[in-house]
Amino acid sequence: MPFEYLEPLDHALVEFVGELPSQSLGRKVVMHTEEVFPETENAAIAIIGVPDNRGMNDKKGHVHLNYIRKELYSLFPGNWDKAIIDFGNIPSGETPQDTYYAVKSILEVLIKDKVVPIVIGGSQDLAYGMYRAYDKLEQMVNLVAIDSRFDFGKEDEPMSARSYLTKIIVDEPNNLFNYSNIGFQTYYNSQEEIDLIEKLYFDAYRLGEISKDPSIAEPVFRDADVVCVDMTAVKSADSGNIVKFIPNGFDGKEICTLARYAGISDKVSSFGIFNQEDTRQEAALIAQVVWYFIEGMHYRSNEYPFGSKEQYLKYIVPMEGEELVFYKSDKTDRWWIDVPFVSGVDNKLKRNTLLPCSYNDYISACNNEFPERLWKAQRKNII
Numbered sequence: 001m002p003f004e005y006l007e008p009l010d011h012a013l014v015e016f017v018g019e020l021p022s023q024s025l026g027r028k029v030v031m032h033t034e035e036v037f038p039e040t041e042n043a044a045i046a047i048i049g050v051p052d053n054r055g056m057n058d059k060k061g062h063v064h065l066n067y068i069r070k071e072l073y074s075l076f077p078g079n080w081d082k083a084i085i086d087f088g089n090i091p092s093g094e095t096p097q098d099t100y101y102a103v104k105s106i107l108e109v110l111i112k113d114k115v116v117p118i119v120i121g122g123s124q125d126l127a128y129g130m131y132r133a134y135d136k137l138e139q140m141v142n143l144v145a146i147d148s149r150f151d152f153g154k155e156d157e158p159m160s161a162r163s164y165l166t167k168i169i170v171d172e173p174n175n176l177f178n179y180s181n182i183g184f185q186t187y188y189n190s191q192e193e194i195d196l197i198e199k200l201y202f203d204a205y206r207l208g209e210i211s212k213d214p215s216i217a218e219p220v221f222r223d224a225d226v227v228c229v230d231m232t233a234v235k236s237a238d239s240g241n242i243v244k245f246i247p248n249g250f251d252g253k254e255i256c257t258l259a260r261y262a263g264i265s266d267k268v269s270s271f272g273i274f275n276q277e278d279t280r281q282e283a284a285l286i287a288q289v290v291w292y293f294i295e296g297m298h299y300r301s302n303e304y305p306f307g308s309k310e311q312y313l314k315y316i317v318p319m320e321g322e323e324l325v326f327y328k329s330d331k332t333d334r335w336w337i338d339v340p341f342v343s344g345v346d347n348k349l350k351r352n353t354l355l356p357c358s359y360n361d362y363i364s365a366c367n368n369e370f371p372e373r374l375w376k377a378q379r380k381n382i383i
Contacts (some may be wrong), residue, residue, distance in 0.1 A: 002105035004049075008032045008088045013066050017073050025084075025128075025291075026073025034136045040115050044082035045294060047118045048106065049089035055123030055161040056275060062092050065120055065279035071287035075327045080298050096125065096159070103129030105162065107270055108136060110240055116271050116297065118290060123161040124151065124274035131168050131176070133270065134225065140177035142223050142267075143168070146258055147230040148185040148207070148249060150193045161275055169200075178380065180220045182258060183233050183250060201376040207233075207249065214254055215358070217375070218261045222334070222356035225269055227262040229255070229289060231276040242282025242293035256292040263296020266303060301332050309354065312336075317365040322376070324365050335359055339377050368375040 014033050021196060029047070030038040033285055040046065051062040055300075069086070090106065093099040103119065103126055111119045111133060119130060127145070134141045145151070146164075153163020158168035168176055180203040186194070192206035197204045203220060210217055221227065235249035250258070262268050271293050276282050313325040336354040361371040 001086075002102065002109060003037070005090050005102040006032060006088050007091050008034050009069070010066060010152070013069055015069060020074060020202065023076055024073060025075050025077045027071075028077060029073065029084045029086050031086045032211075034256065038085035038087065039196065040085065040113055042083050043085045043115050045084045045118060045297065046110055046115050047084065047086045047120065047290075049120050050099065050103060050122040050126050051089055052092040052096065052122050052126065053195065054092070054096050055125030055159070055164070057160055063276070065089065065278075067278065067283035068120055068276075068290075069288050071283045071347060072214060072290055075291050077226070078295050079323060080294065081297060082294075084294070085356075097255065099126065100129035100132065104135075106132035111137065111269050111357075116268070118293065119270070119272035119275040120286070121272060121276075121336075124230050125159050125161050125164040125274075126226060126274060127226070127272055128159065128164045128167055129203045130226050130228070130270050130272055134175055135173055139225075141175045141177070141225045142178045142180070142221055143226045143263070144182060144224040144257070145175065145227070145228045145230065146182045146250075147228070148231050148233045148246075149188045149230075150181060150197060150204070152186060152193050152196065164360070173227075177376075178202065181205065182217050183210050184221065184247060197236045199378045200347060203373065203376065211250065211254060214257045214261075216360075217258055218264075219335075219356035219358050219361075221265045221268065222256075223267065225232050225267060227268050227271050229259070229271075229273045231273065231282065234285065236258040239285050240279060241277050242281070243277040243279065252288070255285070256288055259289045259292040260296040263293040264299050264301075265296075266300050303329055303332065303334065307335075315362065317362070319365065319368060319370065326357070326362050326365070333359075335362055337361060337365075337371060337374055339374065339380070 004143050009031050020026045020046050049065040050230055053063050090102045107117050141312050151165040153160055153166045157165050184204055185207050190246050233249050234255050236246045238252040315326040317324045327336045335357050337357045339353050355377050
């Protein structure tokens with residue numbers, strides 16, 4: 001079983017949690033200790049530490065993660081009823097590839113069992129292991145990264161936290177249907193990379209767009225399977241990361257809002273946080289990001305693709321040469337748009353025909369403007 005890769009939590013951490021107030025989150029989590037291995041049968045969420053930091057080439061090789069767990073478990077839960085387990089850590093393998101394999105193997109079992117893993121890293125190349133966990137599930141994967149960079153690299157260079165996306169796009173089996181970046185900063189990305197995002201019909205939203213209106217990211221998360229947070233997308237003034245000074249980025253409130261959107265998404269089945277500096281200051285914010293993701297999970301509404309679209313209000317918008325069909329949920333006021341497939345084409349996106357969108361997309365269509373997200377989805381189906 002892949003769970004053999006896991007190491008129990010540090011004894012001092014377990015003692016720390018044992019002394020917390022009985023209402024605290026830590027006292028409600030079943031932990032992997034030397035005496036106890038948590039069962040997944042009734043669990044909904046599994047926290048897994050992956051301290052391997054070798055993908056950030058200038059780093060020492062691993063982080064400890066105890067600061068984050070102490071901060072997280074000292075918080076108080078909301079009105080939560082989902083069982084949470086802490087599986088402990090996946091130790092660094094002999095090579096980074098060994099670590100990716102362990103992450104893939106463990107997440108594969110959890111996702112299949114409908115347990116949502118929260119991976120706390122480590123460097124962001126570990127997202128490659130998360131993505132590969134879907135190989136045997138026979139589905140296309142939508143990956144969303146909250147990141148100031150696109151993390152492209154040259155095909156022949158070793159994989160790192162700055163180049164993992166290229167490996168995801170190029171390596172077989174190719175399960176990636178869509179990649180979306182939330183919060184990129186133009187000066188960190190070459191024009192060639194920005195052009196490549198457009199050429200591949202991927203979605204990218206600048207930091208300024210999201211900071212002005214974080215709600216435009218909600219439909220993007222609603223269509224995601226894997227969500228990864230790069231902590232260097234948060235400005236140092238809010239993250240406490242003074243090891244590498246980051247003048248611009250999301251503030252603490254914004255990154256927690258985005259984490260909650262990811263949690264609310266009925267479709268997100270794995271969540272990861274990477275590229276942190278293993279400091280007490282940054283640990284406090286990471287703990288709150290995890291808290292908000294779990295909070296969001298408790299407000300999932302099990303809407304499309306899990307519900308029936310017959311339950312929604314249907315809006316038909318006539319446009320030049322075609323009709324666009326929108327659906328609005330009575331339950332949550334969220335919007336979807338029907339993706340009209342091209343007949344005679346072997347469409348890649350077979351599992352659902354509705355694309356999450358916003359009210360503004362509907363208004364744009366009413367003003368005879370074709371929604372950009374729909375256009376990109378159609379292009380990806382055809383090519």
